[in-house]
Amino acid sequence: xxxxxxxxxxxxxxxxxxxxxxxxxxxxALDGVDLDIGTGGVGILGPNGSGKSTLFKxxxxxxxxxxxxxxxxxxxxxxxxxxxxxKIGYMAEYDSLDPGLTAVDQVRYAGELLGMRPDQATQxxxxxxxxxGLQDQRYRKIESFSTGMRxxxxxxxxxxxxxxxxxxxxxxxxxxASARQFMLxxxxxxISEGGGTxxxxxxxxxxxxxVCDRVVMLSAxxxxxxxxxxxxARQITRExxxxxxxxxxxxxxxxxxHGHKVRRxxxxxxxxxxxDQTIRAILEGASETGAQVRVLREFEPDLEDIxxxxxxxxxxxxxxxxxxxGVPGE
Amino acid sequence: MSDTIEEGGLGEADIExxxxxxxxxxxxxxxxxxTPKGQIFEQIYRPWNGPLGPRWVRNYAIYRHHVYGIxxxxxxxxxxxxxxxxxxxVILGSMTPILMLLLSSxxxxxxxxxxxxxxxxxxxxxxxxVLGYFPRNLCMWPLLTALVVGxxxxxxxxxxTSALYFSRPIxxxxxxxxxxxxxxxxxxxxxxxxxxMYYSAAIVFKGEGWSFIADTIPIFIGGLVxxxxxxxxxxxxxxxxxxxxxxxxxxxxxxxxxxxxxKIVAWLxxxxxxxxxxxxxxxxxxxxxxxxxxxxxxxNYDHPxxxxxxxxxxxxxxxxxxxxxxxxxxxxxxx
Numbered sequence: 001x002x003x004x005x006x007x008x009x010x011x012x013x014x015x016x017x018x019x020x021x022x023x024x025x026x027x028x029a030l031d032g033v034d035l036d037i038g039t040g041g042v043g044i045l046g047p048n049g050s051g052k053s054t055l056f057k058x059x060x061x062x063x064x065x066x067x068x069x070x071x072x073x074x075x076x077x078x079x080x081x082x083x084x085x086x087k088i089g090y091m092a093e094y095d096s097l098d099p100g101l102t103a104v105d106q107v108r109y110a111g112e113l114l115g116m117r118p119d120q121a122t123q124x125x126x127x128x129x130x131x132x133g134l135q136d137q138r139y140r141k142i143e144s145f146s147t148g149m150r151x152x153x154x155x156x157x158x159x160x161x162x163x164x165x166x167x168x169x170x171x172x173x174x175x176x177a178s179a180r181q182f183m184l185x186x187x188x189x190x191i192s193e194g195g196g197t198x199x200x201x202x203x204x205x206x207x208x209x210x211v212c213d214r215v216v217m218l219s220a221x222x223x224x225x226x227x228x229x230x231x232x233a234r235q236i237t238r239e240x241x242x243x244x245x246x247x248x249x250x251x252x253x254x255x256x257x258h259g260h261k262v263r264r265x266x267x268x269x270x271x272x273x274x275x276d277q278t279i280r281a282i283l284e285g286a287s288e289t290g291a292q293v294r295v296l297r298e299f300e301p302d303l304e305d306i307x308x309x310x311x312x313x314x315x316x317x318x319x320x321x322x323x324x325x326g327v328p329g330e
Numbered sequence: 331m332s333d334t335i336e337e338g339g340l341g342e343a344d345i346e347x348x349x350x351x352x353x354x355x356x357x358x359x360x361x362x363x364x365t366p367k368g369q370i371f372e373q374i375y376r377p378w379n380g381p382l383g384p385r386w387v388r389n390y391a392i393y394r395h396h397v398y399g400i401x402x403x404x405x406x407x408x409x410x411x412x413x414x415x416x417x418x419x420v421i422l423g424s425m426t427p428i429l430m431l432l433l434s435s436x437x438x439x440x441x442x443x444x445x446x447x448x449x450x451x452x453x454x455x456x457x458x459x460v461l462g463y464f465p466r467n468l469c470m471w472p473l474l475t476a477l478v479v480g481x482x483x484x485x486x487x488x489x490x491t492s493a494l495y496f497s498r499p500i501x502x503x504x505x506x507x508x509x510x511x512x513x514x515x516x517x518x519x520x521x522x523x524x525x526x527m528y529y530s531a532a533i534v535f536k537g538e539g540w541s542f543i544a545d546t547i548p549i550f551i552g553g554l555v556x557x558x559x560x561x562x563x564x565x566x567x568x569x570x571x572x573x574x575x576x577x578x579x580x581x582x583x584x585x586x587x588x589x590x591x592x593k594i595v596a597w598l599x600x601x602x603x604x605x606x607x608x609x610x611x612x613x614x615x616x617x618x619x620x621x622x623x624x625x626x627x628x629x630n631y632d633h634p635x636x637x638x639x640x641x642x643x644x645x646x647x648x649x650x651x652x653x654x655x656x657x658x659x660x661x662x663x664x665x
Contacts, residue, residue: 062496062662082499086382090497092662096490100408108405112391113498115383127376157494162378186373193375 013038014165014197015059017077019068022054022221029054031221032068037199041191043208043229044201045307046218052201055218056167060085073164086114089158093169093201096154099143103134103153106142110157121160128156132186148179155183159190166190168200172207184210205304215303217310225310232306238273239263241299242282247291254285270299388500389508396482396512413477417520420470424524427459428531435535451532451546453625456553459525460560461621463593467614471564472589474520479513479568479585481578483656488576492660506657514565522557549625556621563613563646564589570649573656589614606632616642 015037022030030051046052057063059072061081070077072084097106104125111121129138132152137145142153151171158166171187172180188211191198202208208215209229217225225232244251244267252269255262258281261272271278279296286293301309399407400414409417427449434445449455461467486492495505529550533543567588572581592612599608609615609631619631619638631638 057662060497060662082385082501085497086499090493090662092490092493092497094490094493096493098408098485098489098491102404105405109391109395110494110498112395113388113495113500115387115391115499116380117383117387118391120380124378124380127378131373131375133373161380161382162376189373189375194377 015070015072017059017068017070020055020058020065020070021067022051022058022063023066028221030058033218033221033223035070035216035223035226037197037214037216039191039195039197040214041187041198041200041212043212043215043303044199044218045205045208045215047311050218051221052218054221056169060088060090060167086161087163088165088167089161089163091154091158091166091168091171093173095150097142097150097157100141102139102141103129103145103149103156104138106153107156107160111160114161116161124160125156128160129153131159132156133182146179147174148176148183151175151179151183152186155186159194162194163196165197165199168198170202171200172202172204180207187211205302205307209303215306217307219311225306229303229306233301233303236301236306236309239270239299239301240273240278240282241268241270241295241297242293243267243295244269244286245292245294247286247289250289251282251285251291254289255281258285273298385499385504388498389504392495392500392505392508393512393515396509397515400478400516409477416477417474417516420474421520421524423465423470424459424520425527427455427528428524431528431531431535450536451529451542451550453549453627456525456529456546456549457556457621457625457627459528460521460553460557461614461618463614463618467618468590471517471521471560472586475513475517475564475568476582476585478516479565479572480582481572482509482513482569483573483653484575484578484581487573487660493662496660496662502657502660506653510565510569510653513569514561517561517565518558521561522554525553525557552624552626553621556617556624559620559642560617563617563642563649566646566649566653567613570652570656573653606630607637609633610637610641613642613645616645 013036015035017033017035020030020033020035021028033051033055044052044055054063058065058077059070061072061077061079061084065078073087075083075087077084098109101109104122107125107129108118108121111124112118116124126138129135132155134149134152134156137149142150145153151173155168155171158168166187168187172183175183184207187198187200190196191211198211200208200211212229214228215225215232216223248264248267248269252262252264255269255271260274260278260281263270271282282293282296285291395406398405399409400417430445430449434442434449437445458466486495496502529546532538536542568581568585571584571588572578575581575584589612593614596606596608596612596615600606609619610633615631616638619629619635620642622629623635629635
């Protein structure tokens with residue numbers, strides 16, 4: 001075993017990409033991507049058109065790369081696409097199931113397409129359908145399934161051969177709260193018990209944070225950030241978050257007047273943490289302006305904050321990560 | 331005894347349980363047996379280290395999935411019961427000459443000669459078993475092709491199941507060739523197998539000898555080759571139409587429209603302008619022209635055979651290139 005970072009084995013990367021460049025005519029889809037991915041959970045983030053899908057296709061060995069190269073599980077992505085695809089599982093974002101088949105037949109067929117014998121594929125289909133919580137629905141036709149059950153079937157198809165790497169494209173798309181939680185728990189369990197790697201994309205940062213230890217952020221075909229989520233969070237400026245009732249504007253002006261950096265979202269204000277005197281200043285300001293501070297806490301940035309901060313630095317305006325879904329490609 | 335009851339040995343709880351008397355009767359809710367609460371099922375990730383078969387195993391899985399679906403009601407690609415019924419009618423319809431041969435072998439007298447001329451082995455009947463316009467090429471073969479090929483690729487485009495193939499070690503060549511082969515196999519089973527059964531039945535029912543076989547085998551082979559051309563062409567055109575559509579209905583109706591429409595238009599032009607050149611646009615007529623030459627029948631067409639052959643090759647090339655280009659456009663990450 002190599003050097004392990006919280007379950008993420010970075011010293012023995014299973015995906016190594018060096019100087020990967022992909023052009024579609026004059027359009028640069030990927031521009032000199034360097035990437036090392038070990039075992040564990042990795043989130044791939046980026047607005048639409050940032051190159052996520054192209055990166056997936058390159059890693060799966062589906063498209064010819066323009067420049068650079070890489071290896072997945074020690075196999076060259078330029079020449080050994082079929083070998084790579086037999087060792088990975090891919091869960092597509094959109095429906096990729098035959099509605100006329102039962103869940104067990106669909107998963108069995110997915111196994112047979114990998115080269116599994118029909119009897120092995122059938123046995124394995126039952127096992128993985130139980131794992132994804134569809135044991136009692138496995139003989140039902142997919143056309144009668146809810147979105148959550150369809151997503152679970154797609155996951156079962158992807159893990160039927162116990163892949164070393166599982167690619168999940170928006171795995172929680174269209175799921176209600178309980179189905180979403182179950183899907184995230186299942187993906188987490190797949191990493192912890194299966195011992196493999198889950199590489200997922202999602203526009204819901206909370207989902208990525210729930211499953212992955214690391215993130216790779218793409219923008220305009222380039223990797224702009226790569227690292228552990230908690231380390232990235234530490235790099236963000238610490239702030240004190242307060243909830244103010246009555247006199248919020250006065251308090252904001254008072255704080256600005258006294259040289260504090262303030263970000264305000266209605267009643268919520270975030271003030272840059274500059275040591276103990278910041279809290280003292282807030283309380284003093286509240287006292288002088290008559291504002292009521294109902295909540296005062298140290299703000300812990302989540303992945304969405306990190307993502308938005310980086311995107312803002314890159315010149316993209318968005319209020320939430322889902323806004324970036326509609327941003328056209330560069 | 332009363333002491334024991336009061337102390338609870340054979341006490342209040344037992345009597346309460348047995349007769350339901352006492353304070354418990356006043357309860358508004360029934361007491362039910364308690365069950366342990368918690369997980370409904372045990373979620374355990376089970377590893378798998380089995381071997382994965384080579385390329386032919388994967389390709390055979392695609393082939394089997396599409397072909398077995400016609401025979402088996404579940405477990406493979408789903409064909410609507412009406413489609414399966416229609417296929418049964420077509421296959422039984424294509425076997426009717428065998429029944430007539432049986433009949434002619436059982437009756438004697440003047441009727442035998444008539445039945446032999448109508449259904450016995452000769453150039454016209456061998457050609458007609460594959461390329462006769464009515465009912466085979468008007469009703470049966472185009473319908474068979476439309477029903478079998480219609481949803482073959484369009485369903486993958488509609489349901490996004492192309493990702494299921496291409497995210498696995500299936501190349502686009504494997505996908506396209508297996509889809510084509512599975513459709514062609516079904517068509518060949520109905521068209522060519524019944525043709526071979528017809529010829530074999532004629533030999534068996536009539537008790538024909540080697541001289542009959544020697545005389546008729548070249549004609550039979552001519553018809554067989556014509557049948558192979560027919561299966562190839564219809565499959566190629568049908569699968570090309572299926573690949574450019576997301577609806578099996580559109581693909582099927584387009585195929586029927588193309589085969590029957592081009593024939594009817596060419597026929598109307600021939601009546602009006604007394605020229606057969608327009609038949610070069612009709613796949614059926616090009617096949618019929620070639621079939622007549624292969625079996626040794628006089629041609630119904632004024633234009634040279636080579637033109638029909640070139641037209642046929644062009645149709646197949648165009649269909650296969652459309653099919654190839656549409657398969658290469660099938661997406662994995664997003665459709």
